Amino acid sequence: MAARRSALAVDFVSPLPPVRSGIADYSVDLLEELAPLCDLRLVRLPGQEVASEVLDRYEVIDAGGVDPARRLPFYQMGNNVYHEGVRRLALESPGVVTVHDLRLHHLLVESTLASGDLDSYVSGLGDEHGWEGAAAALSIRWGGHGRARLFEMPAHRSLLLRQRGLLIHSNWGLRFLEEELGQERELGLRAEGRLPPMRRVPMPMPAPALPEPEQAAIFRRRAGVPRSAVLIGSFGFQTPIKRTDVLLRILAEPGMEQVYALIVGDVAQELDLGALARELGVQDRVTMTGFLEPAAFPTAISACDLCLNLRYPSAGETSASLLRILALGRAAVVSDYAQFVELPDDIVIKAPLKDDPGAEAGALAGLLRDLLAAPDRLAGMGAAARAFIEREHQPASAARAVFEALDEWSRLPAAKPPAPRPPRPPAPTSLTWGWLPGRIDVEGCDPPWPDGERRSIELVVANTGFATWLSGRNQDGGVVLEPQLWSGGRDLFRGRPWIPLPRDLPPGDACRIPLKIRRPIGRARLRFEPHLFGGGSMTLCGAVALDREL
Secondary structure, three states: OOOOOOOOEEEEEOOOOOOOOHHHHHHHHHHHHHHHHOEEEEEEOOOOOOOHHHHHHOOEEEHHHOOOOOOEEEEEEOOOHHHHHHHHHHHHOOOEEEEOOOOOHHHHHHHOHHHOOHHHHHHHHHHHHHHHHHHHHHHHHHOOOOHHHHHHOOOOHHHHOOOOEEEEOOHHHHHHHHHHHHHHHHOOOOOOOOOOOEEEOOOOOOOOOOOOHHHHHHHHHHOOOOOOOEEEEEEOOEOHHHOHHHHHHHHOOOOOOOEEEEEEOOEOOOOOHHHHHHHHOOHHHEEEEEOOOHHHHHHHHHOOOEEEEOOOOOOOOOOHHHHHHHHOOOOEEEEOOHHHHHOOOOOEEEEOOOOOHHHHHHHHHHHHHHHHOOHHHHHHHHHHHHHHHHHHOOHHHHHHHHHHHHHHHOOOOOOOOOOOOOOOOOOOEOOOOOOOOEEEEEEOOOOOOOOOOEEEEEEEEEEOOOOEEEOHHHOOOEEEEEEEEEEOOEEOOOOOOOEEOOOOEOOOOEEEEEEEEEOOOOOOEEEEEEEEOOOOEHHHHOEEOEEEEO
16 A cells, blocks of 8 residues: 655545445545545535544545645536535635536536526526526526436536546546537637646446355345346436336347346436336336445346446446446446447447337347347356456556546646626627518609619618628628619619628618619619528518619
8 A cells, every 4th residue: 555645635525425426435435545645634515414434534524624725625526416515615616626427417407496496597507608508598487398408508617617627537528528618718718728637537446246146146036036037237326318218128029028127226206117117018027126225236236147227318427337337247238329439349238329219129129139148258248347347447546547636736726717608699690590671762763863864872771670780791691782773674783793781780770872873764663682692582581672663
């Protein structure tokens, strides 16, 4: 064990046991190896208990004792309600953040909408994503719920851009943050022009002693699983993005009559897996345990022949439950998507995503039939999975990588807060808006106008709509006027250049365009029709052309 290094003083901020959080469990695994490397204190979050075994082993202080001038705050950031205290401290006292969930929109929802506070949600999402965020948040008022906003607006910039450094557990996640946060620099919202340094570090995962086969056999008997049956397990908090419904649908596929399902973990309120199992006629082959104490996980996982860990869409998290499955020598099925693509093909089966859950279940059942019929191959995948965890996720190596980043970044100053996003939408223009009412008048055409006389006239172009008409010199979206002078069945202006609007014309404004025109002999008609540069006639968008007999 490495000698204690008191030069680096760290305040570790995270939910801790007994909080039912995967990040609390992760913290225990990391702290055991990190503590000998530095002067470490743990921070008790407001309103959260700390287990006696943690209090006995580490120095624990209240959140008010965090002192970023003397000690480096080290935050573990997830997207559930247990991390609201982490978020507040990290905003007040920036340090280094392990970004467990790349999208923090769910946390914003938990801290605002969950208590009925729509106004704070609108302002919060506006702070993170400007007028687009505020507009998307307002749709809640009219029943506009959905996943797109949650996963496409990560709501993390105000927190992450202030930190001294960011740690991420996958290369995919590292690229995601580099791209997302890099947009701030492109938009000119970073005062000093730099992003916090980012680094990929492995998630620590011990490879525990394997349970005795008899323990797993007893667990299967208690779950009502026949000795000859195949048991597929799903572990962790069951939410719609975990796609547990696909597991139940697999059981209903032809040729899967001897496959059973074990579902371990609390189930989100919006899911009724029991009703779906009954609808599919597979309820006799499904065991749901609810929350299971962590000490019971190894036996439950070892009782399974294969585990399911699908996820779509993803908040970018590295799944601790998946790594725990692999550490216990069980192969897993994952979605062929995002961070899961990085996993070796010899330890996981990568299931293609399908829009229809039934189609996804059918495709996955086809992959599983051959695998489940080859127990030697399945056992080989399990052995390779355990070896992968021992090689890539050893807690001591993970802690060393974390320590090296903390030690390096402890000498960096905290970044300045990012500039606020523009709070209001840009004014709509003729490039972006579809309804462009307006009119064109002419002065100087009053009779009598003798044949052949040349006059100076003025076109008066008025914008009566909501969007700015862009100058015809702006190219795409600019307004130009097509001149026509009809006499004797011919357009005498045919081939002449169209007349660009000389300047941008805001709503309610008008401009004058001077012209010189010679009146034809006989009956004549003057017409000016507005067009969008790169588009069609604006008469289709509410504008009125000038059409006058001379």
